[in-house]
Amino acid sequence: MKIRDLYLQNSLSKKKEKFEPITEGYVGLYVCGPTVYSDVHLGNVRTFVSFDVMYRFLLYLGYKVRYVRNITDVGHLLDDGEDRVSKGARLEKLEPMEIVQKYTNGFHEMMRIFNTKKPSIEPRATQHIIEQIEMVKQILDNGYAYVVDGSVYFDTLKFQEEKKSYGELSGRVIEELFTETRSDLKKQDQKKHPSDFAIWMKADPEHLMKWPSPWSEGFPGWHLECSVMSTKYLGKKFDIHGGGNDLKFPHHENEIAQNVGACDCSPCNVWLHTNMLLMNGKKMSKSDGNTISPDELFTGDSPHVSRGYSPMVVKFFMLQSHYSSTLDLTDEALKASEKGYKRLMEAIKTLDALTQDSKSNTLDNEINSALDEFMTHMCDDFNTPRAIASLFDLVTKINSLKEGHLDVNQISSACFENLKKSFPEYITEVLGLLNENELVSNDSALNGVMELVLELRQEARSRKDWDTADKIRDGLFKNKIVVKDGKEGSSWSFN
Ligand code: AMP
Numbered sequence: 127m128k129i130r131d132l133y134l135q136n137s138l139s140k141k142k143e144k145f146e147p148i149t150e151g152y153v154g155l156y157v158c159g160p161t162v163y164s165d166v167h168l169g170n171v172r173t174f175v176s177f178d179v180m181y182r183f184l185l186y187l188g189y190k191v192r193y194v195r196n197i198t199d200v201g202h203l204l205d206d207g208e209d210r211v212s213k214g215a216r217l218e219k220l221e222p223m224e225i226v227q228k229y230t231n232g233f234h235e236m237m238r239i240f241n242t243k244k245p246s247i248e249p250r251a252t253q254h255i256i257e258q259i260e261m262v263k264q265i266l267d268n269g270y271a272y273v274v275d276g277s278v279y280f281d282t283l284k285f286q287e288e289k290k291s292y293g294e295l296s297g298r299v300i301e302e303l304f305t306e307t308r309s310d311l312k313k314q315d316q317k318k319h320p321s322d323f324a325i326w327m328k329a330d331p332e333h334l335m336k337w338p339s340p341w342s343e344g345f346p347g348w349h350l351e352c353s354v355m356s357t358k359y360l361g362k363k364f365d366i367h368g369g370g371n372d373l374k375f376p377h378h379e380n381e382i383a384q385n386v387g388a389c390d391c392s393p394c395n396v397w398l399h400t401n402m403l404l405m406n407g408k409k410m411s412k413s414d415g416n417t418i419s420p421d422e423l424f425t426g427d428s429p430h431v432s433r434g435y436s437p438m439v440v441k442f443f444m445l446q447s448h449y450s451s452t453l454d455l456t457d458e459a460l461k462a463s464e465k466g467y468k469r470l471m472e473a474i475k476t477l478d479a480l481t482q483d484s485k486s487n488t489l490d491n492e493i494n495s496a497l498d499e500f501m502t503h504m505c506d507d508f509n510t511p512r513a514i515a516s517l518f519d520l521v522t523k524i525n526s527l528k529e530g531h532l533d534v535n536q537i538s539s540a541c542f543e544n545l546k547k548s549f550p551e552y553i554t555e556v557l558g559l560l561n562e563n564e565l566v567s568n569d570s571a572l573n574g575v576m577e578l579v580l581e582l583r584q585e586a587r588s589r590k591d592w593d594t595a596d597k598i599r600d601g602l603f604k605n606k607i608v609v610k611d612g613k614e615g616s617s618w619s620f621n
């Protein structure tokens with residue numbers, strides 16, 4: 127397949143640019159992964175689902191993609207200076223690496239539930255301490271860092287004087303950063319300039335995760351891992367770097383500074399940033415308690431929703447807005463998405479059942495241009511809402527073909543074949559939406575058992591035996607079955 131022109135909104139140049147891969151036919155893609163100290167929330171999921179669709183689409187266009195998505199397991203500090211993973215370990219009375227494993231497993235499971243593809247490489251920060259120490263040395267050798275009492279700080283002022291690029295991505299002005307507080311505030315007095323940031327931190331004696339280095343027993347600054355791991359797996363210069371837009375500053379700005387400081391090379395050509403998932407108009411965030419977990423949304427066990435919504439409905443809801451727009455999670459919007467998702471899945475079945483005996487090609491242009499529109503919108507900075515709108519144009523056509531308002535025999539056999547192949551491919555391969563009902567309805571024994579289980583649960587509910595009702599629901603959930611309670615009774619689907 128000829129690779130089409132793809133246009134991307136580059137957060138660095140602030141322009142929509144034609145994508146030119148560094149090596150023809152290949153894409154190096156780096157996405158900042160989760161900090162694994164607690165369960166992922168839906169906001170995180172939105173970001174990773176967005177990048178999954180980009181990855182899928184690049185593959186669909188025919189690129190060979192090396193997709194690197196890291197796991198942050200050290201150095202991402204809270205505002206009070208405590209490492210997130212250490213805090214998780216302290217609260218749960220587990221080893222830091224147990225916390226890391228537990229929440230990495232949970233993250234993988236959630237990514238599976240949302241039918242996202244695994245990255246090509248998933249490196250962890252703690253597996254790259256040696257490389258991080260090497261980069262600190264390089265930055266020191268180049269004169270863009272200084273050591274104070276075993277900690278190493280990036281010298282933003284010197285960097286700015288010589289390279290003039292600090293703040294280019296985030297639009298922050300270095301002087302304004304004088305007044306801002308940073309998460310390593312405890313060590314603020316060691317810095318020459320308030321916007322300087324730690325690339326290596328000397329650990330306090332009680333600190334759990336620390337490694338020997340030429341400067342102290344300590345740990346790397348958070349931003350360093352992504353500079354190091356992207357360089358290691360994708361080279362000094364690669365194609366696309368992504369993350370949520372809350373990472374633009376300080377994380378990505380400092381990442382660029384480190385790469386330029388170490389290798390005199392800005393790490394990538396294109397920066398892509400996803401926008402935030404909101405709830406009730408406010409960023410969904412753990413620290414503000416403004417979150418709904420995916421599980422709560424699937425089961426409907428949350429004051430924010432009237433009932434549960436299946437993973438594919440939630441995913442479809444996310445894809446109905448552009449990755450760079452904020453998205454507000456509301457019950458109404460989810461209800462509408464459920465209808466849309468079902469309509470789309472129904473159309474796949476309808477198309478599959480359609481047969482023809484081609485007599486002419488008078489409808490070919492109409493069909494081809496509707497199919498083409500999907501690709502055009504996806505090539506326009508992965509515009510999923512518009513691409514989905516083109517899918518609904520096709521749904522209307524497919525339904526008209528079924529009902530005879532359009533004559534299926536007026537499509538050439540080649541065009542008909544292309545429609546039968548491309549329409550479901552766009553939905554399942556590019557958008558990564560699965561037909562949940564099909565998974566369920568194929569198993570008649572399971573359907574029978576579930577009918578009985580839901581009946582028993584309903585009986586428990588009628589006698590107000592909530593413990594039994596919840597036990598059944600939670601037990602099913604552990605077995606990947608989600609029960610949804612609605613006005614018309616309970617229904618179930620696979621997680
Ligand atoms: P973290 O685990 O906090 O490092 O975040 C993992 C990813 O989720 C990052 O790319 C964040 O930018 C992204 N993220 C965090 N909160 C939200 C949100 N409310 N909506 C969308 N993405 C988010």
Ligand code: ZN
Pocket residue numbers: 157158159352369377
């Ligand atoms: Zn990162």
